[in-house]
Amino acid sequence: xxxxxxxxxxxxxxxxxxxxxxxxxxxxxxxxxxxxxxxxxxxxxxxxxxxxxxxxxxxxxxxxxxxxxxxxxxxxxxxxxxxxxxxxxxxxxxxxxxxxxxxxxxxxxxxxxxxxxxxxxxxxxxxxxxxxxxxxxxxxxxxxxxxxxxxxxxxx
Numbered sequence: 001x002x003x004x005x006x007x008x009x010x011x012x013x014x015x016x017x018x019x020x021x022x023x024x025x026x027x028x029x030x031x032x033x034x035x036x037x038x039x040x041x042x043x044x045x046x047x048x049x050x051x052x053x054x055x056x057x058x059x060x061x062x063x064x065x066x067x068x069x070x071x072x073x074x075x076x077x078x079x080x081x082x083x084x085x086x087x088x089x090x091x092x093x094x095x096x097x098x099x100x101x102x103x104x105x106x107x108x109x110x111x112x113x114x115x116x117x118x119x120x121x122x123x124x125x126x127x128x129x130x131x132x133x134x135x136x137x138x139x140x141x142x143x144x145x146x147x148x149x150x151x152x153x154x155x156x
């Protein structure tokens with residue numbers, strides 16, 4: 001009787017160990033690597049739209065490229081900022097994340113006089129908060145003639 005209980009316990013332990021090992025490898029594979037969605041613009045260089053590392057997503061700087069046409073929408077800074085935030089939201093959603101999962105952003109502007117407008121549009125995507133940590137910096141130029149670029153770190 002004691003031997004059969006020991007054997008049954010040993011078999012259960014081995015099965016549990018195999019399941020835990022497989023589950024951990026599967027989870028690791030699902031949460032590490034590049035993220036790509038057709039709902040956001042394709043990268044214009046040798047980089048990924050985003051990369052997952054564990055429960056953290058690092059989204060590359062997004063500019064106002066329309067994901068369907070590939071054209072820049074630089075009609076005005078408000079329209080451009082909305083497109084950038086929509087691109088970010090699409091990348092987050094592709095991994096079942098949301099705007100509220102954003103922990104940190106960096107905003108690059110070619111003209112700090114646009115700060116107020118960008119801030120209003122950006123803020124509207126977060127509602128009443130909580131808001132992520134952030135810095136905003138003025139730069140001389142951005143790719144494709146963009147006036148705003150935003151990069152993001154999100155935590156699941």
